[in-house]
Amino acid sequence: MSDLFSKFDALIEERQALLDTGVRDPYSIVMEKVLSPTRALINGKETILVGTYNYMGMTFDPDVIQAGKDALDQFGAGTTGSRLLNGTYQGHRECEDALKEFYGTDYAMVFSTGYQANLGLVSTIAGKGDYIILDADSHASIYDGCALGNAEVVRFRHNSVEDLDKRLGRLPPEAGKLVVLEGVYSMLGDVAPLPEMVAVAKKHGCMIMCDEAHGMGFFGKHGRGVFEEMGCEGDIDFIVGTFSKSVGTVGGFVVSNHPKFEVLRLVTRPYVFTASLPPSVVATAATSIRKLMHAGNKRAHLWENSKRLHGGLRELGYKLGTETPQSAIIAIILTDQAQAVALWQSLLEGGVYVNLARPPATPAGMFLLRCSLCAEHSAEEVETILGLFATSGRAVGCIGPAR
Template sequence: MTDTARSAAPAADLLAKFDPLIAQREALLATGVKDPFSLVMEKVLSPTRAICNGRETILLGTYNYMGMTFDDDVIAAGKRALDEFGSGTTGSRVLNGTYQGHKECEDALKDFYAMDHAMVFSTGYQANLGIISTIAGKGDYIVLDIDSHASIYDGCKMGDAEIVPFRHNDIGAMEKRLARIPAGAGKLVVLEGVYSMLGDIAPLKEMIGIAKAHGAMVLVDEAHSMGFIGPNGRGVAEDQGVIDQVDFIIGTFSKSVGTVGGFCVSNHPKFEILRLVCRPYVFTASLPPSVVATAATSIRKLMHGSNKRAHLWENSKRLHAGLKALGFTLGSETPQSAIVAVIMPDLEKGAAMWEALLAEGLYVNLARPPATPAGMTLLRCSLCAEHSSEEVGQILTMFENAGKATGVIG
């Protein structure tokens, strides 16, 4: 075959692997439903309200758990930093990308968690990617819950450690996996405080005890519990009395803190070396000064957020009980976090219900496989401490109307 013939050969379509998903999406849109994954918020009015499709809509799918996005002090801090330091750093943390605000943000995290070390990343995804891939590498073993977040799995793959998954929240299965790991091998157990799809919590007290008995280090992702769960809002590990046994806590600023970014806190005496060897930290531009300023201000205010935490728990309990009474199938028997998952019969019904809720003036998340466990389609509701009691009542009425209109409830 000539060189010309070779160059004329058709290239393989590297996107062909997505054809089944493309077909599924086209079939869904052919039913007339709006695309639930391309909603545009034309204007955000508050932590709980936005203009969507030209009408005021209650937000119940934003992860803005503590409602800090419109806090006056947080916004003022961001504006000051923008005026004093400009719009960005144009460099990584190990070069020119560490400003005074980055250190102040890390100091706020150390005070919040009462820990010795804190490391701020550009996103929560990068925090998991960077820390996991750096501390567990080839020849090491990572034991993790099968329902772990994508960033956790990607961190495992990037570090080339052996991945050993166990059934969701199954203490016995986790112990069996740990017992099979060769003696002397490096072991890391990765858990989440709150699992983002169903909103259920992990039995961290028992799991961490087993991990330590097998000589494993422990990393807990508290992305969906920071600021809300625990006496000081430090998460499920604090709430269950085992935070001192956790080697690394990962979190994000994009939930309760109300901005963007990620972090890791730890008491490990060798922690600071990670700043020189963690690739997603070393080779990524640092967060803009305005972002770390808003984060630091928000974190310090969350240290005194007990009233907000109490109100958020009230909202969660009321919504969970109300939806259950209406006949909806929920992801957990009892309210365990600020996430309430409403399980749908299938994707088509879920999309119809999502659209009906939007028509009522309510935005929730439509979640589908493979992001969801056990192939479920669900409507994921994430409550906010700024939702009023009246708004929770409105939300229940909207769910009842949409549920009956779509046949999801009788």
């Protein structure tokens, strides 16, 4: 009998060989106690968190926490049903109202995760005979949405306006087409040239979806995302996002002004066939979203943190994913897995947690450490992080000695 796990043997062996060298497993870290948006106990040691996507630090906001407690008392622990049947409570509607106010749109639809929001919209809106045109570095949830649906899939080179234009020019002009973009790409932290891409998509008669998972909260005057920052608000048909980044909880959403949008509630499988979010979660999300409307000072401080960490790492001699700070994600590119793991472990032992990312999640087979900054990181914490990157980087040979 064939062992269905045999296809994973190479990965199992690679992982075991890594663990046999004595390093910790980078993918089994446990937060024993979370002390704040920026600190936790890991292995009994107080650790600065620089890999949580908690961009705006809303996880411990007193108003957000209280809203969740109140909803838990009033509505119980869960809905035990899908949004289409018994799973829509007053809080779900209030959360969608908060999103409509935040984005200035007519419609909003809340999913149980950000993954399901992408999965649902991408697989549903484009069908047989239609085309989905997506950036080659698109998130796994977008690719999975393509796999779940029946549309033809066309990839273009990452952030290449020219390649997008060329590939759209080859498609039948009468066919339905959805161009899928992301405001911030999560591995390298680079942003899309949205105005140019939107112009090309419109020229070819396409609808446009933009994933703002990593842009919501701190890009744009109102924190709506990169599309707001770049002046594309009136040109994008669907904005997809998540509550698990700047909002500080869990869930996903799509907002739109399309007059037929509400029919998606009846035909989107990841919305129809899954349980809805617990009332306490949508209450925390709605409260957080409304507070993010007025978080200009937090946004400014987050940018200060990003610029300081990016500049400091460059001065130390690290190779980074972007030439300039483009978002709250800063990627440090390493030569191979051994070097990446060694630096990651040295940082953790020194009291800083970052994400270790490897293929196939990373573009072009890169091994990298990914820092995600928070608006609640103090200037002193950023300097501590830089100090440890200096010490650890020299200890494992990633950077040269101090000058």
